[in-house]
Structure formats: C-alpha cells, structure tokens
Amino acid sequence: MEVIQTVAELRSKLNERKKHYTNSQASNYNSGVGFVPTMGFLHAGHASLLQQARQDCDIVVLSIFVNPLQFGPKEDFERYPRDPERDLALARQAEVDYVFMPETAEMYPEPIKTMIKVSDLTDKLDGASRPGHFDGVATVVAKLLHIVEPDRVYFGLKDAQQVVVIQRMVKDLHMRTVVVPCSIVREADGLAMSSRNVYLSAEERKQSLVLSQALNQVSGWLEASGEIKALEQQLTAYIQTAALAEIDYVKALSYPSLLEIAHIKDVKAGERLIVALAVKFGRTRLIDNNLLDVN
C-alpha cells in the first residue's frame, strides 16, 4: 500500500499500474480501478465499500480528504474528527493499493471559480438544510474522479441523496465511471455508522437509537393506510419520545427522483420509497434512511 499526497504522483503511479493491466493477457481492465472517496475517520461502513471495491477491481484507491467546500460556515469543518494513523491501518487491512491524502492546498491551489450544481435533487432533504452542501460535494467528487479516473466509484447509501446527486452528475456529464451504491452498515444496536457518532455523549448515543428503531417500523406503519403524511407524523411522534432529539426533517419521497408523493401507490414503477431523516442530538446532526421496494 502506498500513501500519496500529490495529484501528479497519484496519476503517474496509476498510469503505470493501468499499463500493466492493459498489456497483460490476463487483464480484466474493464473493472480496473475501484475508488472509494472518503473524509477519513473510517469505520466499518467505509470498510464495506473498500471490501466491495477489492472484490470488483484490479486496483483499489482510497481518498481521505476533509473537503472544506461542502461545509457551511457554521458547520463542523474545523472539528470534523481526524485520525490518519488509524485510517491507514484500516486501509492496509482492506488491501487498498493507494491512499490519496492530499493537503487542502493540493486540491485547491487557488480559490476555486468552477462549481458543479445539480438542480432539483439538491433543494430538499439535506440540501434544504445545508445550502451549497451538494455543490461542494459534486464539485470535489468531480475533481477526484478526474484525478483517479476510476472504472467504479463506491458510495454508502447512508448519504442516499449524495448517491442520487452523484449518479445524476455522472450521467448528465457523460463521466465514464460506474457509481456503485452500497448498503448502510450499522452498529450492533442499529445506529447507522458515521464518523460523527464519536461526537455523541453517552446519553445522546443511547437516545440516538430511536432513529433506526423508527425507520424499522416504516413497513409496518405503511401497511395501515399508505398515506405519506400519516407515516411522517408517526415517525416524528416516535422520534420525539427521545427527549434530546431535535428533528431537522423526517421525509418520505420517491427514490431516486426525490419527488413528493401523497401515497405509496404514487411511487412509479422502477422507483422506490426513501424514508429519510436528519435529527440533532446536542450539537451532533445524524442522518439515516430506509429505502423500500413498494411496487
């Protein structure tokens, strides 16, 4: 495993490796480079992405970069948790080939003037609560995709809206990579894995279980009437039983179109239902979701 800090070195290393696979008779270069972009402070959710990439691809690249562009001015960019030592140990165990860990100045050598904006999909859910967030995500992912040029890129479905936004960007801009969405990985008690879980106090951690518990009951609640408003109200009431829970949004939409619907039977063929939520416990904002096949 090699740890690389500059764009130029990563490109030159990847070019060499790609040539090797292209020239060898045994090449399966069509799934040559698998890429897992992260902000570090890796957990079992990231490990599952790396494992999938390792299974699919000749070369696995992990990037660790806390991207300032996707944090709002009042958000947690400065205090976002970092632990490069532990990250590298996890990467080694996952048999990553290259870890790309650029400094901010390497990714943004001068103030960036070019932004990628994906409309419609970004003005709801997390996009509504975090203005500009998905512009920052789309832009840095585009940069990383241009640097790594992966055949496949892996994202966790905990950030389901992020997956939709990136898939749409890749399709609209004719980028060559294949976006591979991977299932949410949870703690034994149900809390969705997140680098931000480390912020939680013991009491907040305990009460945060209400999120996965609420999402687990969605199928059951839907059987009653199938009304989306009623479902959202039930979820809200359930989450409010946790005294420390401060709801940002609880929302059910069609997926991946992210369109408002009144009833589960409004979910069009080929689409699913996403029940997504963002809830603060103290200063810590957690997101989670449940993606359901409903037709």
Added chain:
Amino acid sequence: MEVIQTVAELRSKLNERKKHYTNSQASNYNSGVGFVPTMGFLHAGHASLLQQARQDCDIVVLSIFVNPLQFGPKEDFERYPRDPERDLALARQAEVDYVFMPETAEMYPEPIKTMIKVSDLTDKLDGASRPGHFDGVATVVAKLLHIVEPDRVYFGLKDAQQVVVIQRMVKDLHMRTVVVPCSIVREADGLAMSSRNVYLSAEERKQSLVLSQALNQVSGWLEASGEIKALEQQLTAYIQTAALAEIDYVKALSYPSLLEIAHIKDVKAGERLIVALAVKFGRTRLIDNNLLDVN
C-alpha cells in the same frame, strides 16, 4: 475517416485505437488524442485547429454539435448555419480520424440537471451580454471532454473569453486534458473568420471591416497615453464611423484574469492586454479581439 453519431460507438472506437498506440513500441501516446469541438459550418479557422491537432496527435477527433444549452432564448439557435456535407469534406481534407456528430437527444437524453458554472470570468464581455452562455459552453465542453477523453483540446482565440473559461474549468476540476489556444484566422481583408459571417449582407460585410481595422490600430493608440478609457473611446469612435455598426461592448482588460485596469502599466507580469469587442451589424453579432504583450 469515420463519422460517428453515438457516444457508445465513439468510446469503443477510441478505446481500440488507444490500445493500439499503448501497446505498440512506437507509441507517443502522451499526445495521443487531439480534439477539436465545434458547432460545424466549418471555415479556415476550424481548419487551422484541425491542422494543429493533426501535427500534435496520433488520433484527431472533430465534434460537430450545435449546443442548444449555450444559446439564449432570443438568440440564433434555430437559424445557426448548418452544412454537414461541406463540413465532412473539410474534415476529410484535414485528415480527421473521427467526426462525432451526435443528435441533440444523444447529448441530452433527458433534461439536464447538472450545470458547470465558472464565476467571475463569465460575468463580463460576452458573459454580460449573453447570460448563461458560458454555463452552457462549460457544461457541454465538460461532457465532450468526458466522452472523448482527449490529451489535447483545441480552441480558437476569437472566442478568447471561452478559452479562459475552459482553461479555468480544466484547472479547477483537475481535468487531464491540455487546452491549446490557437490564433485567430482572418479573411484576406481582415474580418475574423466566423460561421456567422454568412448572415451578413453585402453592405454589412463591407462595413464589418471596421472591427479588424480598429483593433489593428490599438498598439499605435496605446503609445499616446496608455490610458484604457481613452483607448476604449478611440475604438468606439472609430467603429461608429460605420453607419450600420451597433456596439454591444468595446473593452480592454488584463488577460487571462479579465480584470479591469486603468492603464496598460497595470497589466501584471505574466499577463497580457485583451482588447475585445462585440458589434452588431443588422441581426448579426460579431466578436473580435486583439491580444497584446504589453510588458
């Protein structure tokens, strides 16, 4: 020469060709693919781009696509001149390998949600007169760059602001291609080559000479005081001697930063002075410019 209409076919053909160059000992693949994106109705200016690409690269790709995204609602998208037969003859003569001529539905299979916006550089000159124009240009060029994945991409300096915008996008987004700006090609009498010149009536065509004549005198005029305001006034007065000329803008800025300056001695080291203009003759809007080394 092959004429290709779909993204999938172009990619598969280019992949084959690239493999050939990668595997052969004699490969000079680092300048493997040269790309000239155009809107067709080709003239000697486009031919000069193709000639440069042919000199530099193993494989030359020309695209012909009138991009609806970069035309305003009141602009000339519908009546933009088209002549595929003549374009293909010119391409054949220029020894182009692949001509990519997609239908609009191939480039925009559904309404696009993803836009690339380059700030600052796009809010002046043509960007001020044509709101959204450079978003449309940047977005379609990004799409084409993702489809063709060229080592070098060629643009004419008649659209000098376009060159700056694309260079900035490529740099900001870490795109791998090298942007090669090429000199303006002019008719024997000085008029800058443009597909839109065909719109001009005989009288408009005659009077349009005032543009290149004005730009030719910039060096002389600058020797007097070096004041930018005075220069712009002289240019304006000169152009207004043509009765049919309706000035949109006449502007001198530092290049490529496109910053306002008061005096030529304000042009920073490493920068040049661009004197750019847009002038309408009847319904036809012409642009031209003169790029000067001033320090």
